[in-house]
Amino acid sequence: MKPGITSSGLQSTGLADIQGRLLLARVVVLIIVGLLVVRLWQLQVRDGVYYRNLSHDNRTRSVVLHPVRGFIYDRNGVLLANSVPIFNLYVELGDVSDREALIGKLVELLSLERSELTGIMDTHAGGTPVRLKKGVSLKEAAIIESHRLDLPGVVIRPEFQRNNPEGGYAAHVLGYVGVASEEQLTREAVQGLPAGSVIGQYGVERIYEKTLRGHAGRKLIEVDALGHEKRMISVDKPQVGNDVYLTIDFRLQKLAEDLLGEEAGAIVALDPQTGDVLAMASRPSFDPNALSRGLRADVWNDILQDKRHPLTNRAIQGQYPPGSTFKIITAAAALDTNEIEPADTLHCEGRFRLGRRTFRDWKKYGHGEVNLRKAIAQSCDVYFYRLGYRMGVDTIAFYAGQFGLGERTGIDLPAERTGLIPSSEWKKRTRGEPWYPGETTSVAIGQGYVTVTPLQMAKVIGMIGNNGTPFQPHVLRGVWGRKGEWIDEWSPTQTTPLTLPAHQLETIQAALAAVVTEGTARESRSSVVTLAGKTGTAQVVSLRPESEEETPKRFRDHAWFVAYAPFERPRIAVAVLVEHMGHGGSAAAPLAKELIETNVWVWGGAKEP
Incomplete structure (x- = not known):
């Protein structure tokens, strides 16, 4: 066999092999491009509405705006019950991937009880904000804001708290308020209220609940990846409750x-x-301010078991x-x-x-x-x-x-x-x-x-x-x-x-x-x-x-x-x-x-x- 003929044949064979591989690569590329086109069609055309809504939901959130309760006055206009602004600490559990880490950080920053925080979070599912602390001080609010990147889902919300300026006087007449329980929210009188609503639990606060309560509002906000508010998109303002005047002097x-x-x-x-x-x-009487602000279970049980029955009118x-x-x-x-x-x-x-x-x-x-x-x-x-x-x-x-x-x-x-x-x-x-x-x-x-x-x-x-x-x-x-x-x-x-x-x-x-x-x-x-x-x-x-x-x-x-x-x-x-x-x-x-x-x-x- 002549050397020149052998070298030329080998070159022809290698060229044919390269051409075959290129053809295969083109086919593979065409298949991948085709799959990408199909997938893009699925995402943008067939499922476009679904994913646009999902994207929207992931970056917006509807927040309940609880109304300010109406005031209560005596027959001469003496103020007996009003609502004062406070800051409350909430967490959106859906934004929390590591609860233990979050609890540890809150305990470190605010000196809260670990067992209490664990109990609160364990008894609530995701979907609604969970209140961790009522009445956050300005110092505590500043600490939260300065560590917000370490506190996913944690937000501070300005709200209103019931207040009786005269303390315990007329407590059995006025009564007190509290967060509605799941069982209470099924009752006809308060059915349809959002979770976390404060309602009258006793006295005038209970009997004239519909009059005093007002109507809740909502705001739509954009949140970041940690669940923190970036901007407000729209708001439906709450309606303040009506004032009640009593015959009491x-x-x-x-x-x-x-x-x-x-x-x-x-x-x-x-x-x-x-x-x-x-x-x-x-x-004996009781302090409606203490009850309206919320009591620990053991303190509440002590009141219920008090032999002098202070809650009895x-x-x-x-x-x-x-x-x-x-x-x-x-x-x-x-x-x-x-x-x-x-x-x-x-x-x-x-x-x-x-x-x-x-x-x-x-x-x-x-x-x-x-x-x-x-x-x-x-x-x-x-x-x-x-x-x-x-x-x-x-x-x-x-x-x-x-x-x-x-x-x-x-x-x-x-x-x-x-x-x-x-x-x-x-x-x-x-x-x-x-x-x-x-x-x-x-x-x-x-x-x-x-x-x-x-x-x-x-x-x-x-x-x-x-x-x-x-x-x-x-x-x-x-x-x-x-x-x-x-x-x-x-x-x-x-x-x-x-x-x-x-x-x-x-x-x-x-x-x-x-x-x-x-x-x-x-x-x-x-x-x-x-x-x-x-x-x-x-x-x-x-x-x-x-x-x-x-x-x-x-x-x-x-x-x-x-x-x-x-x-x-x-x-x-x-x-x-x-x-x-x-x-x-x-x-x-x-x-x-x-x-x-x-x-x-x-x-x-x-x-x-």
């Missing part, structure tokens, strides 16, 4: 609470001609034996059924025998000859034992019902209790036992099964003072709208009047005036205004030592006093109940006297000393 409210001091009890003051609640005090939820204040009802029943005439007398020797039982009077040796006026003024038990025994429990129950006892007054506050007015039918139905005559004697003086609330007794004494005409108690005076006008004003609502004739009411009124001038409340006679009222001492236990000093306080009697003034045309009706303080004349009547005299000064009827 804060001057009387503060005085009523101060008069109770540290003693457990309640004071209610009404305008008997309208049903306006002028004051409603309940002790004793004015409408406390159910107590009325003691001798109930003699007003027994007297009305006896007069209307002709069981007694005002001038008729009964002899009281300090005890009433019924079968083998002896029912004793509070006055050991009795009151002697007693007519209706003296029986009420001196609070003669034996007189009313006899009347009750004659009439029977069902007659007493019927007239108690006329005074609205045994049922709710309908006041615009939550969880009002009914009290209890027993009857023979009630005992048979609930206990499967017949009614015994001896039980009637106890009922006739407000003991036994009878229980009432202080509000009910304020309404009772107000009915007597207002000549048998009752009005539904209420705390709302009106709603002031954002446009600067009244959008709702309360009109007095008259309820079913007493059927007692005028002369019988006048007899009872005169006897109640005698209670203060010559009877069990004579030490509370006023030089400023003429009072009419009735003392009461409600027995807590049936057996106790003769000496009150020897009796542990928790077993001592409750002190009652109900009154109205001025006698000629009442402007105020008051019920005072002080737990375990003994006699109504010494422990409760002086409190009512001071409150009533202050009301006279408030209305301009006398000069304050």
Whole structure:
């Protein structure tokens, strides 16, 4: 073989191989280009809308703007509840890839509890912002902002916090607010509210939630890769809630609470001609600011387990034996059924025998000859034992019902209790036992099964003072709208009047005036205004030592006093109940006297000393 021919053949073979590889490369490139074109078509044409929306969602976020709650004022425009701006710390869990690292950084920067942060994050899923801390200080806010690159998803938001400028005063009337639970958000009254919404949990804040709440807004923002806001795209501003004006007069409210001091009890003051609640005090109380700001679970449990029950509004939820204040009802029943005439007398020797039982009077040796006026003024038990025994429990129950006892007054506050007015039918139905005559004697003086609330007794004494005409108690005076006008004003609502004739009411009124001038409340006679009222001492236990000093306080009697003034045309009706303080004349009547005299000064009827 010739060398030249061999070299030329090899060159031809190599060239053909290179050309084949180039052709294969072209085919591969064409296939890749084709695949890229197909993929680009899928991304931009077929799935273009989907990916454009996905891209948009990844860089924008909708943020809820919670509204400012309306303010609450007393009848004279004294501010009782408002909203103040604060900074709150939130985290968007969807932006957090390493929770442990984030928690560690927050603990380092803000000295927060690791366990608390872990618990908060573990109990929330992604999708909604989670509040990590309420009320961030300016120093803490500056620290967060300076380390924002180390805190993915962490944001500080300006919001509003409920505030009661007068602290704990009127706490049971005003109530408090809190973040709505998942269960609460399913209720019809708040259904549709965004997660994290603050709603009324108690008192006026709860009853008038829709009025005070306003409407939430939203803003659309652009965020960076760490979830931090870059710019605002659009905003739908929240609508501020409406303001609520109450019938409460804060001057009387503060005085009523101060008069109770540290003693457990309640004071209610009404305008008997309208049903306006002028004051409603309940002790012990609580700090609505602390509850509205949020409490740790252990602190909240301590409040719930407090044996003094500070969350109970004793004015409408406390159910107590009325003691001798109930003699007003027994007297009305006896007069209307002709069981007694005002001038008729009964002899009281300090005890009433019924079968083998002896029912004793509070006055050991009795009151002697007693007519209706003296029986009420001196609070003669034996007189009313006899009347009750004659009439029977069902007659007493019927007239108690006329005074609205045994049922709710309908006041615009939550969880009002009914009290209890027993009857023979009630005992048979609930206990499967017949009614015994001896039980009637106890009922006739407000003991036994009878229980009432202080509000009910304020309404009772107000009915007597207002000549048998009752009005539904209420705390709302009106709603002031954002446009600067009244959008709702309360009109007095008259309820079913007493059927007692005028002369019988006048007899009872005169006897109640005698209670203060010559009877069990004579030490509370006023030089400023003429009072009419009735003392009461409600027995807590049936057996106790003769000496009150020897009796542990928790077993001592409750002190009652109900009154109205001025006698000629009442402007105020008051019920005072002080737990375990003994006699109504010494422990409760002086409190009512001071409150009533202050009301006279408030209305301009006398000069304050």
